[in-house]
Each structure stands twice: as structure tokens, then as C-alpha cells.
Amino acid sequence: MNVMYFAWVRERIGIPQETVETQAATVNDLIAELRAREDRYEAAFADISALRVALDQELSDFDAPLAGVREVAFFPPMTGG
Amino acid sequence: MGVRVQAEPFDVGTELNAFAKDRTDIGAVVSFTGVVRDTDGDLSEMQIEHYPGMTERAIGKIVDQAVKRWALADALVIHRYGTLKPGAPIMMVATAAAHRAAAFEAADFLMDYLKSRAPFWKKEITSIGADWVAAKDEDEDALNRW
Numbered sequence: 001m002n003v004m005y006f007a008w009v010r011e012r013i014g015i016p017q018e019t020v021e022t023q024a025a026t027v028n029d030l031i032a033e034l035r036a037r038e039d040r041y042e043a044a045f046a047d048i049s050a051l052r053v054a055l056d057q058e059l060s061d062f063d064a065p066l067a068g069v070r071e072v073a074f075f076p077p078m079t080g081g
Numbered sequence: 082m083g084v085r086v087q088a089e090p091f092d093v094g095t096e097l098n099a100f101a102k103d104r105t106d107i108g109a110v111v112s113f114t115g116v117v118r119d120t121d122g123d124l125s126e127m128q129i130e131h132y133p134g135m136t137e138r139a140i141g142k143i144v145d146q147a148v149k150r151w152a153l154a155d156a157l158v159i160h161r162y163g164t165l166k167p168g169a170p171i172m173m174v175a176t177a178a179a180h181r182a183a184a185f186e187a188a189d190f191l192m193d194y195l196k197s198r199a200p201f202w203k204k205e206i207t208s209i210g211a212d213w214v215a216a217k218d219e220d221e222d223a224l225n226r227w
Contacts, residue, residue, distance in 0.1 A: 007130055007202035008213050057135035059198070073132060073200075077216035080160065080199035081115050081172060081192055 001066070003030075005044070006075035009051065012044040027053050027062045030072065044074070052077055082148060082156050084140045086131065088163040093173055101155040101177035109181040111188045113174050119167035123207040129162045129171065132200035136160075143194045151187040153178050158191065160201065193223045 004017040024030035031048070034041040045051070053060050054073040066072070085091075093114050101107055117127045144156050153176055160172040174191045178184040203214040 004132070006132060006200070007204070010130075054132070054135060054200070057132070057138055059139075073135070075132070075200065076202065076213065077221075078197055078200050079203045079214045079216050080201035081196035 001069060002071045003034075004071065004073040006073065008076060009044050009074050013040050022066075024066055026066060027055070027060070027064050027072065030066060031062070050076060082144055083158070084137060084144060085157075085159045086133075086136050086140070087159070087161060090161070090169065091159050091173070093170055096157065096159065096173060097175060100157055100175045104154050104177060106179065107154045107177045108179050109184040110175060110177045111181070111184040112176075113188050113192055115171040115173070115192075117165050117167050117169050117171055121207070123209070124167050124205055125208070126206045127165045127167075127171075128204040128206065128211075129165065130202045130204070131160075131162045135200050139199050140195065143191060143198060146194075147176070147187045147191050150190070151176070151178060151183040153183065153187055156187070156191070158195065160195070160199065162201065190227055193220075193227065196220045197224065 001020055002017060003020045005013050010016050022030055022033055024033055031045050035045050048062060052075055053062060055064060055069045056071050097112055101110060140158050144158055147153060148156055155177040157175040165171060174188050176184045176187040197216060197220045205212050205214060
């Protein structure tokens, strides 16, 4: 699936998006997989309460299932307006 | 209804003059303009990042809700991304309705939701360095008003 990162999440991980091969059942499972990869992921996902997630461009929850999802995006709380 | 997400500057006066121009059934037009603020006199620029695709969808949904709830005759949202200088307009909303209460309330609702539900992120560049603007708790709380 396509995984996207925005704002300081993108800066900590160092890339705006990547294709991830995963069997993760939920967003939390995917985060656990990513955190186990490298320090830069650990740095980005250290505090989940500071993050938001969108599944296929809809704001979602960390315990949401990933079945059928094509695009996951992680970012800090939005500051529009 | 209009939603525009763009890097280019826009002219608030031009946009407002064109907004709901040919409608004779409206009695109220309300607009809000968000401007790059240099609080400490040290801001060289603001960089605004967004999530192409989700941005337009999220704003479109918010506008649809406002139009239905307040029976708006028209609504417009323009939001810029990219690099902006202090004093530059970041975004604007305009609402048109039969009466002013609906136009004011709908514009207020649109701003509260755009603030924390439209996927934009602001970064301030000063002489000290670059800092992401943090979301405020009160911005999230503001959604509970609606």
C-alpha cells in the first residue's frame, strides 16, 4: 500500500511517501512494523497522540482495519485556515 | 459553490466582487480572510504544505455541510499553499444567504472546520530557524460548538 507522510512526520522519516508491503491488520499494527524498521520511524511514531491518520484520504482511527485500504497517510494535527 | 486550492496569490476584492454577483435573492454576503501574521517582527516567510486530493475532498465536504445546514445561496473557499510572505492572504471564505445570521454562522462554521479538518500544515521561518505551527486545543474544542 501507499504510505504518505506530511509536515514534521515527513521530515523525521525523510521521505514523502513509499510503497509498503504489509499484512498489518490495523493502523496500529502497521505503525508497530514501521517502528521496528529504523530509528527514523521510531522518532516519527514515538508519540501517537501527536499524530493523525487518514485512510484513503478520510480521517480515521489508529485501531481502524486496513483491509482494502490503498493509501495511508500520517501527519500532525492540521493547521489550516 | 467553489473550492480552490492553489499556490498562486488571489485578490480578495476581485473574488468578492465576482461572488454571488448575479443573485438577486440574497440579502447577505459575509467574508473572512486569513492573513500571514508576523507576531514578533521576525517572520521571513510561512510555508504551507497540504495533502493534494484529500484537501479538496475535505473542504468540499465541509462546504456541502454548511450549504445544507444554513441553506446558503453560495459559498466560496480559496486556500493557498506554498511559500507566503507576512501580510499575504492565506485563505478566504465567503458565504451568501437570504439573511445575515445564516451567512455569519456558516462562515464561522467553515473557519472552525477548515482550521482543524482541512489537511494543511504551516511552518514559520524566522531568523532563529523553522518551526511547524502547533494545533491548539481550543481549535479542536471549537468544533464542539457545532
